[in-house]
Amino acid sequence: MKALALAFTLARRELRGGIKGFRIVLACLALGVAAIAGIGSLSRAIEDGLARDARKLLGGDVAFALVHRPASAAELAWLAERGTVSTVADLRAMAYVDGNGAAPAEPGKDRLLVEMKGVDARYPLFGEVEAEGKVFDARALADALAAQGGKFGAFVDPLLLTRFGVKRGALLKIGSIQIEIRGTLEREPDRATRLFTLGPRVLVSEQALAATGLVQPGSLIYYQHRLRTAAAISPAAAIAAAKTAFPAAGWRIRGTAEAAPGLETFLTRLTLYLTLVGLTALLVGGLGIASGVKAWLDGRTGTIATLKCLGAPAALIFRVYLIEVLVLAGIAIVVGLAAGTGLPLLLAGPLEALLPVKLEISVYPLPLLLAAGFGLLTVLAFSLWALGAAREVPPALLFRSTVAPVEARPRRYYLVATVLSATALAALAILTATDRFMAGLFVAAVIGTFALFQGGAAVITRLAKAASKSGTRRAILRFALANLHRPGSPVARIVLALGLGATVLVTIALLEGNLDRQLREQLPERAPSFFFIDILPNQVAAFDAAVKAVPGAAGLERTPMLRGRIARINGVPVGRAAVAENVRWALDNERGLTFAATPPSGSEVVAGQWWPADYSGPPLISFDANLAEGMGLKVGDTLTFNILGREVTATIANLRKIHWRSLGINFTVIFAPGALEGAPHSHIAAVHVPPRAETALLTAVTDKLPNVSAIRVRDALDQAAGVFEQVGFAVRATAMVTLAAGLLVLAGAVAAGHRRRVYDAVVFKVLGATRRRVMGAFLIEYGLIGLATAIFAAILGAILAWAIVTQVMNAPFALLPQTAAGTALIAAAIALAFGFFGIWRAMGQKAAPLLRNE
């Protein structure tokens, strides 16, 4: 205890010397901690915002979702006994400008796919609708949308007005009625995300929706019955009772814990990726910490030797400097945490425009604690070695004329402690990750990358040595090469730090490039031009005829469709069935079902046999081979589907490998003829036409069949590309933090070498070298380091991107050499610029004062 008190006293005295030489360490640490704390806090601020608004987002305490059909009278009566029920129906429909609206400038511009929502008079149960700069509760909304002068009203997305070039008061034709635009819709309390939509929103009353005539058996309509439970009934009890009362209803029941499940999953994933990128920044900063702590301790060699001469045991020396490092690191961590806490505040504006909720700005201890833990372990992992070496400083140094740093080798104990800290860091990263497999891969990739760059640095040093020995006559080149392989050369540090940052950037650039290529170039080539949905069985002939009449229309693919949920796997209810996590999604929602006599294109049977075209017998299905594997199913097993409230059990006749990326019409489940023909269903169709005929196709089909909705694939892909762009921005911004950490390390290396550079520059000047010559040598040195780093980063980044694209995304990989090389070379140019800055400072030194001191 006494020894510890003495260590604290000495550390306190030592710290009076200030933080000079420790600034880079502090900056590296603060930056990494800020990135992790910021991402964690932001994620929590969104999550808490979602939790706070969960009832608004869900639309009630409990929501019952059905597809194709609303709840039956019995079901609705049961719900009404337990509280207030509000019903909302969502569907896609074609809207046409009509009546006194301006005539379209171009053919086909008078119609648009819209996301229509019909609400009853109790909507919204929670929160308010914002439209026309005003706030509407249920009663006000019902009044605003009610029929006036024989016309129903609608609130619409402002985008719709822009697309049609109309104003408030214009008439839309949807289905068989005219609807008056009563205002622009600004916010729906229950809209989970605005990131991806196929068309602008049109909000109408349920009476208006019924009047359109679009509600037909088999139409793709999503119904939600939201329940605001009566005071005496808990939502959990209502959910449990509903399951017991209507086990075969086939509805998806969600409580407030699952208010926005898709968004939450997306955020969880994004948070994980961003945290890992932030951790990379911290690790890159760790290199700066390692070299910074070493340089800082080197500057204290004299003091350490003096203390040892005066009788300080080595353990005391270690304790004193460990305390100092931890105190300074603590300050940096606190600064980082403060900056991280501020991030949600900074990003609240732009994020709230994209997300359905306002961020819950607060101080979140858990992410801060995690970031501090990462920071502390990074400091330990990267400084224990140097601290262990410091305790070995021989006091005999003091008898020499100059006290120069020595390369003492720490004891084995410190190597073990370093490895333990690094292991704890990896364990923390993996154990706190939402996806441990992914985090484990990350740790493995980091270890591999460290090893590769360390090896790369050794190769550079060796090559430089070999090149020096080969006896180049050019003094500049010789000097530059010598700098690369002299003892204590910063090559390894710079290559590793800059290389890690550059690798992350190259990887991300290649991932984005590949995604972009998929979305903008490859998919559109093969993808159909339009999907048409809600073609009723009695419209099939008319539809086919309309399509065929359009010149250039080809590749018409049409198939019946209805939706149903998987209720049981081999008789076991899905809630109790053991399935792999990666196929759980298929059980959470309704699946599209179809029936066919012959095998579809875009997939191949990999197990079992396709049924005869004239099959008639007990229900058989063809199932997706991937899902079957995840659910542990094989040919001969059974799946029970809930279709429109009826349960249908079918035997798996065969498994198919589905080529989803063909963007044709593919179904995970195909029934053999006989089981589903009688159920209400509609048809879905994909049509290829040349771009110039797209409008003609759209008008030909929708003029004839106004209830049929057309989805332009190009628009959907553009939407998806837009989403990726926004996500990509977040990833890029975090990756830039990694590069910034790399630059800090580089700055540290340049600063550490500054004294030597000044000395070299002065000696060169004395010997008659011109500035240009000296600059040339230094530029070659940093140019070579930068170039080599760029090459390593480009190769490694390409390998990582290839692994992610082909193994995780299951997509073909394109190398995009320009993207890889360009990104890596930018990193090299930055190295050159930094090196140049250091040399420029060195060149400014006057020779005389330095020579007098030597």
Add this chain to the structure above:
Amino acid sequence: MIRLSGVQLTLDSLAGPVHILRGIDLDVADGETVAVVGPSGSGKSTMMMVIAGLERPSAGKVEVAGADLGALDEDGLALFRRDRVGIVFQNFHLVPTMTALENVAIPLEFAGRADAFAAAKKGLEAVGLGHRLDHYPAQLSGGEQQRVALARATAAAPRLILADEPTGNLDGDTGAQVMDLLFQLREKLGTTLILITHDRNLAGRCGRIVRLADGHIVGDERAAGAANILAAAAQ
């Protein structure tokens, strides 16, 4: 007090082994003052490091103040210095972030003495720096810094003082004042003193002069003969 028996020190270098000490035998009695002289590279400082337990000999035995240094580990040697040896360097080697008082108090603090600061204050007063207690090394002149170093080396009343060219970085007058102080303090404490110096007058103040050349002791004379050794060294 000091007994070196057949002490050799050989270091490995890229050019092959370098023999720094080639068999030193030396006995120094309690309270003796010994000047060590000799040309640069003769092994003076190395011998002093061996005596301080800062360097381990390749061969031979070193006993200082009753301790067999070969039997002590690194921390044992640190404690040995703390309790029995005071060292004065040519370059002072004060800790720059500590005040004069704190610098002097360090060895006493290491020894766990409760009166560390009171004793350090007395020590500084004894070297005439009672008014400079809270000054940092950078705020002191060279002579003052060396006086702080003297106070530090003698604060714990060591049985042995090792001084390595203590006036090497000081001008003549200041150096003389510092040396007067050193001899006064030694006298007061009755401490054994080993002094490395190039200054003949200074060496002449010691009771014994040992001359080293090429790792050997080539001369060892007591008071009366000290002048002859110095004359030989001058040649």
